[in-house]
Amino acid sequence: MRLADGRRRLRGAVMLMLVLLSLFAGRLVQLQGLDATAYADEAEASRLRSVTLPATRGEITDRNGVALATTVAAVNVTADQTLVTDPAATARALSPVLHQGVTDLASTLTGTDRFVYVAKGVTPATWREVLALDLPGTTGLPGIFGEQTSKRVYPGSGTAANVVGFVGADGSGLGGLELKLNPMLAGRSGHATFELSAGGSRIPGAHDQEQAPVPGRDVQLTIDRDIQYVAQEAVARKVRELHAKSGTVIVMDPRTGDLLAVATYPTFDPDNPGSSPQADLGDRALNEVYEPGSTGKIVTASALIQRHVVRPGTPITVPNRLTRAGKTFKDFEDHPTEHLTYTGTLAQSSNIGTILAAERMGLRHLYPFLRKFGVGKPTGLQMPGENDGSVPPLASWSATTGYTLPFGQGYSVNAVQMASVFATIANDGVRVSPRLVAGTSAGGSFHPTPASSRTRVVSARTASTVRRMLEAVLGPDGTAPMARVPGYRVAGKTGTAQRFDATCGCYRGYTMSFLGMAPADAPKLVVAVTLQDPKGAIGGGYDAGPVFAKVMSFALQSLRIPPTGTWSPGLRVFAK
Amino acid sequence: MTARTQGTAAVARHAGTAPRRSSRPGPLRPRLALVPPMHATAPRAPFVLLIGALLSSGLGLLLFLHTALAEDSFRLERLQASSALLADQEQALEQSLARQAAPGRLAGRASALGMVPSENPAFIRLSDGRVLGKPKAGVAPPPPPPPAPSPSASASPTASAKAAGHSGGKPGPRAQGQGNRNRAGQKPTPHVEATPTGAAR
Numbered sequence: 109m110r111l112a113d114g115r116r117r118l119r120g121a122v123m124l125m126l127v128l129l130s131l132f133a134g135r136l137v138q139l140q141g142l143d144a145t146a147y148a149d150e151a152e153a154s155r156l157r158s159v160t161l162p163a164t165r166g167e168i169t170d171r172n173g174v175a176l177a178t179t180v181a182a183v184n185v186t187a188d189q190t191l192v193t194d195p196a197a198t199a200r201a202l203s204p205v206l207h208q209g210v211t212d213l214a215s216t217l218t219g220t221d222r223f224v225y226v227a228k229g230v231t232p233a234t235w236r237e238v239l240a241l242d243l244p245g246t247t248g249l250p251g252i253f254g255e256q257t258s259k260r261v262y263p264g265s266g267t268a269a270n271v272v273g274f275v276g277a278d279g280s281g282l283g284g285l286e287l288k289l290n291p292m293l294a295g296r297s298g299h300a301t302f303e304l305s306a307g308g309s310r311i312p313g314a315h316d317q318e319q320a321p322v323p324g325r326d327v328q329l330t331i332d333r334d335i336q337y338v339a340q341e342a343v344a345r346k347v348r349e350l351h352a353k354s355g356t357v358i359v360m361d362p363r364t365g366d367l368l369a370v371a372t373y374p375t376f377d378p379d380n381p382g383s384s385p386q387a388d389l390g391d392r393a394l395n396e397v398y399e400p401g402s403t404g405k406i407v408t409a410s411a412l413i414q415r416h417v418v419r420p421g422t423p424i425t426v427p428n429r430l431t432r433a434g435k436t437f438k439d440f441e442d443h444p445t446e447h448l449t450y451t452g453t454l455a456q457s458s459n460i461g462t463i464l465a466a467e468r469m470g471l472r473h474l475y476p477f478l479r480k481f482g483v484g485k486p487t488g489l490q491m492p493g494e495n496d497g498s499v500p501p502l503a504s505w506s507a508t509t510g511y512t513l514p515f516g517q518g519y520s521v522n523a524v525q526m527a528s529v530f531a532t533i534a535n536d537g538v539r540v541s542p543r544l545v546a547g548t549s550a551g552g553s554f555h556p557t558p559a560s561s562r563t564r565v566v567s568a569r570t571a572s573t574v575r576r577m578l579e580a581v582l583g584p585d586g587t588a589p590m591a592r593v594p595g596y597r598v599a600g601k602t603g604t605a606q607r608f609d610a611t612c613g614c615y616r617g618y619t620m621s622f623l624g625m626a627p628a629d630a631p632k633l634v635v636a637v638t639l640q641d642p643k644g645a646i647g648g649g650y651d652a653g654p655v656f657a658k659v660m661s662f663a664l665q666s667l668r669i670p671p672t673g674t675w676s677p678g679l680r681v682f683a684k
Numbered sequence: 685m686t687a688r689t690q691g692t693a694a695v696a697r698h699a700g701t702a703p704r705r706s707s708r709p710g711p712l713r714p715r716l717a718l719v720p721p722m723h724a725t726a727p728r729a730p731f732v733l734l735i736g737a738l739l740s741s742g743l744g745l746l747l748f749l750h751t752a753l754a755e756d757s758f759r760l761e762r763l764q765a766s767s768a769l770l771a772d773q774e775q776a777l778e779q780s781l782a783r784q785a786a787p788g789r790l791a792g793r794a795s796a797l798g799m800v801p802s803e804n805p806a807f808i809r810l811s812d813g814r815v816l817g818k819p820k821a822g823v824a825p826p827p828p829p830p831p832a833p834s835p836s837a838s839a840s841p842t843a844s845a846k847a848a849g850h851s852g853g854k855p856g857p858r859a860q861g862q863g864n865r866n867r868a869g870q871k872p873t874p875h876v877e878a879t880p881t882g883a884a885r
Contacts, residue, residue, distance in 0.1 A: 175782065180775055232772035263782035337787035338801075594804045595817030661803050670807035671816040 155303040163295030165260065166324030168272050168285060170333040171366070171546055175263050176272050177286065177378070182259035183235035185226040189219040191251030198249050201241045202226070205234060217251070226252070229259040260286075262378040268336045270372045270391040271329065271544065273492075274381040283381065283389050285327065285544070287492050292548065295324035325548040330366035335359050338662045339371035342655045343637070347373045350642035350651060353617075356393040356523040357655065358636040359663050362531035362625065365540035365560040368633075368663065370394075370524070390493050397497040397520040398619045398640065401605020402457045402648070404516025406533060406623075408466055409454060409577060411477040414570045417469040420451045420577050423683030426461040433507035437463060440604060440647070452681035455580035457587050457602060459515040471510030475502055478513070480565045481529045481539065483521055488541040488560070497521040516605060527636035530601075530623045533575060534631035536568035572629075575599040576677050579628050581649075585681040588649030591622050591656045596664065596671045599631075600624020600656065602648035607641055617641035622652035626660055627672045635660045800824060 139147065168177040185206065192198055199213035206213070206227045216226055230238075235254050243249060260275045273284020281290035298321035339357040347355040359369035372392040376384035412418045426446045430437045439458050446458070453461030466474060479485065484499040497520040500509055512518035521529075524542055532539040540560045547556035566574075578599035581588050587602045603621035608614075621638040625631035637652040637659070645651045663669075783789065799822075806817035 180779065181772070231776060232768075233776050236769070236772070261779065263779065263786060265783075265786055265788065267787065334787050337791070341788075341791070594820070595806060658801075658803070661805060662801060665802065665805040668807075670809070671805075673809070673814065673816045 152303070156301060157304050158299060158301045161298040161300055161318075161321045162258065163297045163321035164258070164323045165275075165279065166293040166295065166548075166550075167326045168293070169326065169328050170268070170331045170336070171329060171368070172332065173328065174333045176268055176329070176331070176333065177260060177262050179258050180261055181232055182229040182257050183232060184228050184255040184257050185230055185235065185238060186253045186255055187217055187224050187226050188251045188253065189217060189221045189224060192217045193246070193250050194243060197243050198252065201243065201249060202238065202252070205237045205241065206230065229257065264333060264337070265379070266375065266377050267333055267340065268329075268331050268370070269378045270375050270393070271331060271370050272378060274376070274378040274389070283492065284391060285329070285491070288490065289327055289545075293324040293327065296322040298322070323550065325550045327548050328546045328554075330361075330364075330368065330543055330546045331370070332359075332368045332663075332666070334666055335659070335663045336369040336371060339369040339659045340373065340375070342658045343371050343639075344373040346639060346651065346655050347642075350639065350645055352620075352642035352645075353640040354392055354396070355637070355639040355655075357638075357659055358393055358523055358527040358634075359659060360527050360531050360542065360634045360636070362534035362540065362631055362634050365528075365531070365543045366546070367524070367542050367544050369659075370544075391491060393523040394487065394489065394491050395493045395495050395522070396640070397495045397522050398638070399519065399605045399608055400516040400521050400526050400621070401603040401619060402459075402516055403526060403530075403601045403603035403605075403621050403623050404519075405454060405457070405462050405514065406529060406574065406578070406601055407477055407481050407483070407516075408462055408474060408514040409450075409574050410481075410533065410537075410566045410570055411474055412450070412465055412469055413573050414477075414566045415469055415473065418450045418465050420449065420573060420679050421683075422450045422465075424448055424450055424453055424461045424464055426453065426458050426464070428460075430460045430463060432463065432511045435508050435511070437511065447683040449680050449683050451577045451580050451679040452585070452683070454577050454601070455583060455586040455681045457581075457604075462514045463511055466514035471514070472502060474510075474513055475499065477565075478519065480563070481532055482525055482541075483519060483529070485525075487522070487524050487528065489524070489544050491544070495522055497525060516603065520608075523636060523638050526621075526623060526638070527634055530625060530636065531634045532565050533571045533578075534625040534634050535571075537564055537566040537571040539563045539565050575625070575628050575631070576679055578624070579676045580679050580681055582624075583676070583678065583681070586649075587647065588622055588653045590649055591624060591653035593626055593657050593661045593664065596626045596660075597628035597674065597676050598624050598626045598660070599628035602653070603638075604645075604647045618645060620645050620648045620651040622648050622656045624656055624660065626664060627669070628676065629672050629674050632669045633660065633663055633667070635663065795825075798824060 165179045167175050167179070169175050185202075189195075195214050195217040196210075198217055199210045202208070202213050203210045208227065213226065216224060238249070238252065238254070241249050258279065260279060262269065262272065262274075269284075271284055273286035273288075274282055275286050276282045280294060281287040286293065298319040300318040302316045302318075336359075339359055343355040343357045346352070355373050357369060357371040358367065360367050370391065370393045374384075374388045376388045381389055413420075418424075424447075426439070426443075426448055428438065428442055428445065437459055439460055446452075446456075448456065448458065448461055450461075450465055452458075453465065478499050484497050486496050487494065499513075499519040500506075509518050528539065528542055531542075540562050543557060543560045545557050547554050549555065576599070578601055579597060580586050581601055582592050582598050583589075588600060591600055591602075592598060600622055601624070603619065603623070605619040605621070606615040607617045607619045609616040617640075619638060619640055620642055621636070623634070623636040625634045635656050637655045639645070639652055639655075642651055802822055804818050804820040806815055806819035808815055
């Protein structure tokens with residue numbers, strides 16, 4: 109009986125255990141067999157962390173590798189206002205380190221926001237100082253945190269800002285080359301996924317995936333920082349002195365099309381672009397067009413010489429007034445009837461003389477030359493906001509168009525196009541499209557930009573004749589003795605153009621310019637100076653000439669270009 | 685051990701049966717007894733010591749390894765921190781160098797020292813010793829430069845005086861003289877018209 113009892117109890121216990129165990133087994137099957145993946149995923153997700161690995165933005169350097177734009181490590185100082193125990197004391201501690209007012213800081217730190225920015229983009233050194241700060245009674249500043257970030261800096265402090273451009277708050281390009289080359293400069297950010305333990309440390313050997321970021325490519329420009337600086341300073345001084353609207357200086361190597369300097373004023377501070385008006389954030393040398401005026405006579409001269417219509421010594425009788433198509437044309441100054449050579453009409457910049465000479469060729473024949481010199485055509489730089497200017501096509505010519513084009517009015521160009529016209533003559537008649545990017549590099553391998561396209565516009569003989577004629581512009585009877593560079597033969601042309609003002613739809617004010625090349629017998633450099641709407645200005649030679657001389661002189665020295673040691677032929681200006 | 689004990693027992697049994705064959709009963713019947721195991725009390729101490737030594741040395745080694753690893757990781761942390769600090773310093777110094785080397789700053793400091801940009805570049809051609817260009821002493825700006833930082837203030841006046849002395853007797857640059865002549869003879873009043881009729885020059 110006792111034995112039977114025990115056996116029953118045993119059997120009961122076994123049964124109970126079996127039931128329990130099968131319940132467990134069932135649950136086990138449910139967890140491990142049926143819902144396993146869902147639970148495993150959930151568990152892993154609670155440990156997994158995914159972070160974006162930002163790509164380093166490429167540098168922008170000048171032609172010698174000097175950084176014009178670079179990226180540095182920085183820290184954003186943030187605060188959790190609910191954790192800041194004593195805003196006033198924290199503000200007092202932070203104030204001298206972050207160079208901010210105590211009251212401003214205190215108001216930033218007071219409140220219930222869990223995340224506010226206290227200071228953006230401070231240097232790591234400053235952040236270390238912040239870390240070392242203590243409140244009385246506590247170590248460190250409660251509620252103050254650091255966020256690792258990077259910052260775009262422009263070491264040249266505004267040198268070539270118009271070319272380099274600027275970036276927005278998120279670090280992507282918003283202007284200039286920073287915008288145009290953004291995909292290349294930015295690279296591709298990577299990401300890492302790994303498992304974190306409860307303590308927050310990375311679990312080695314667990315799920316670990318990393319896609320390394322692809323750093324942005326470095327971009328080397330054709331700009332020479334020092335020449336750019338001198339050009340920028342010179343044009344800024346002149347624009348301020350003459351209260352001009354704006355000014356540009358372009359320095360170009362005519363043989364390669366390399367733009368060594370593209371300076372404009374007013375410009376902007378790339379470290380703080382928001383403080384400048386929108387109009388100053390672009391590149392005036394490419395975005396603004398104007399009527400070139402007398403500097404355009406170089407195209408007329410090239411056409412006339414190329415087509416053998418005139419020679420430098422061809423006499424031209426220039427009256428004080430000339431009536432064509434119902435309009436009376438005149439020169440800048442009143443003068444008695446003059447007996448000039450064709451060279452003389454250039455040296456003294458006679459509009460009437462130029463019209464009379466162009467008439468010998470047929471006015472319509474000028475049009476294809478303007479086009480071949482690149483007027484009204486894209487420069488090929490493809491910079492943001494570029495304006496190509498325009499020449500009225502033959503079909504749309506009015507009765508006077510043919511008479512104004514020879515002296516550079518009635519069509520529009522940007523400063524780089526005009527520099528390129530002079531560079532064509534400097535390069536023996538072959539036009540090399542301008543270039544701003546010398547090449548890009550990544551991981552030490554440099555990829556040069558393919559050489560610019562070359563087109564012959566006029567013969568080398570024509571170009572050399574035109575250059576000799578243009579030397580007379582800087583001669584004793586020319587319009588631009590102020591543009592001389594002592595010791596060098598310089599060929600150039602002044603421009604004092606009537607300026608078309610879009611606001612009134614009329615001609616108001618002037619565009620003063622001087623474009624030239626040196627050494628005149630074997631040009632290595634072209635410098636183009638343009639001043640828009642200077643007040644109280646006298647003429648291209650007087651206002652732009654000295655800027656030309658200063659920039660050209662510096663560029664020649666800087667690039668170690670010696671004088672050729674030859675003498676100017678001194679072509680006759682007055683006909684016998 | 686067991687085999688040996690059995691073997692001993694077998695020998696004993698054999699020894700015991702021998703007198704029985706002589707069929708001599710009596711009190712002389714030998715007593716059966718187990719032969720005591722020969723080495724039952726082999727010294728245990730060395731073995732225990734060996735094991736103990738092995739265990740403790742293993743433990744010690746493990747401890748040492750852990751300590752070394754921990755120490756290395758501390759060192760790594762220290763070095764990483766100092767590497768980060770040095771990288772930050774390098775970056776700060778590079779930026780400061782870039783600021784100092786910026787052309788604007790250099791130009792400012794040079795002019796504070798009384799230097800002027802050369803406007804008369806000249807070259808000596810080594811092949812024939814000919815001087816290309818027109819070398820000329822620089823002309824100091826007339827007033828002392830407005831930004832005169834204290835360290836270079838003493839050098840500045842002497843330098844400008846010297847430069848001025850060099851060019852004191854000479855007239856201004858030729859281009860400038862002629863420019864002024866021409867400028868004087870020109871009418872500075874431009875004409876404005878609704879269409880470009882040739883006021884351009």
